[in-house]
Amino acid sequence: MPDEPSSAINTAYSGTTRKTSSERLFGDLLSFAGVTINGDNEYDIKVHNPKFYNRVIGKGNLGLGETYMAGWWDCERIDVFIERVLNAKLQDQVGKSKWLSLRLLMAKFINLQSSARAFQTRQQHYDIGNNLFRNMLDPSLTYSCGYWNNAANLAQAQYEKLDLICQKLKLAPGMKVLDIGCGWGGLSAFAARHYGVSVVGITISEEQLAHAQATYNDLDVEFRFMDYRDMNESFDRIMSVGMLEHVGHKNLKAYMNMIDRCLVNGGLALIHSIIDTDSGYCGDPWINKYIFVNGFLPSASQVTKAAEPKLVLEDVHNFGPDYDKTLIAWHDNFVENYPKIKENYDETFYRMWRYYLLCSAGSFRARHIQLMQFVFSKGRRQVYWSPR
Structure with a gap:
């Protein structure tokens, strides 16, 4: 199961303005989709936990879903957010990890639907x-x-x-x-x-x-x-x-x-x-x-x-x-x-x-x-x- 959100981290994070390199990278990627972190549009995401960025950069779609389940971010219109991300082909830029490469090899050579x-x-x-x-x-x-x-x-x-x-x-x-x-x-x-x-x-x-x-x-x-x-x-x-x-x-x-x-x-x-x-x-x-x-x-x-x-x-x-x-x-x-x-x-x-x-x-x-x-x-x- 994904990590549970930490109220202490979330509270502390909401009051800081310093951005990590992962946050800047993710923000730059989302800009191609017209999405702003903590913006005012219905498709903008609100990040509650700074660990969100490293998780998504490292695990791509898996990290994005797990951090939402854990309450690390929210979005008024997730469907529109995902539509914009896919139209901008951001999935080709993140999550290229060894874990996902292993998953692909397993699916290719192992019968996962036996x-x-x-x-x-x-x-x-x-x-x-x-x-x-x-x-x-x-x-x-x-x-x-x-x-x-x-x-x-x-x-x-x-x-x-x-x-x-x-x-x-x-x-x-x-x-x-x-x-x-x-x-x-x-x-x-x-x-x-x-x-x-x-x-x-x-x-x-x-x-x-x-x-x-x-x-x-x-x-x-x-x-x-x-x-x-x-x-x-x-x-x-x-x-x-x-x-x-x-x-x-x-x-x-x-x-x-x-x-x-x-x-x-x-x-x-x-x-x-x-x-x-x-x-x-x-x-x-x-x-x-x-x-x-x-x-x-x-x-x-x-x-x-x-x-x-x-x-x-x-x-x-x-x-x-x-x-x-x-x-x-x-x-x-x-x-x-x-x-x-x-x-x-x-x-x-x-x-x-x-x-x-x-x-x-x-x-x-x-x-x-x-x-x-x-x-x-x-x-x-x-x-x-x-x-x-």
Whole structure:
């Protein structure tokens, strides 16, 4: 856990005007983004602890997140601050440490998303309490980007997204559908209820599984506690929403091979995933440590390369800016409803979770990361027309 703030240091620091070399360096870097330390703009940061500068200069994004969790700095609009930092490409100037170089090498040569490691994400994130997500997400508990094309609020955006997925897959009554990483079951239930299909949803989260089984037991949906690597059945359609981010670059080919193995000839598969603009091997170090352990955002080329040569890419749809709106809606719900759940979480968690949501929003707004839906086919002969 990050260091706890020292009130004595914070009080002493607030009254001094002498700047250290690290403070001057960091201030000069932020000036390229139009951000001023202790300035008056909503995106300016207020530093409370002088140790902040050395930590961020040495650890980059990891240090920035950890010092916020510790209360060493604040900002009225973290999302705008991050957007400005990313647009100015300051991340290329700080945090080039041996620790991060080691992390990159580990991600390149070690399978950080092996079967055993996959359960770490479940324990750290998805199983931290369904009540948290009930108070943050829309009523369907859809934990992925909404589609705001014709939506005025979060619930409508998620409904439109679920329906768009079903339309792109061209679902029809009687089809058998696989939902990989089904979450709390919202998409599986939507497809069964509105399109008359039979769905198998798989997850490795016990909390999600319990909710889905209890909530949708009246529909033609079967929820299983299962890792995707163990699936070996045939399906007319396959959907994967918010799952690819947990697969890892060393497992992308195996993931696509599983889809090919389970998809009938003539079938369609849709993958909905956050996409990095660069092809790399590991994700943001702070996100990986505190939010999604061993997470990895693939690039579009890594996704399509992994699908070769068995699956045919039919359609790619990028609506990344919609994730900005979705994350801000989640953040507002979280802050508004936090008094209902605060007895289960401490102040460090509150700051961590706000930072996660707002940093992510700023990253999508800066187009640093994207949200894409890929549609693949197997043995399809006719032209594919995709709805929007």
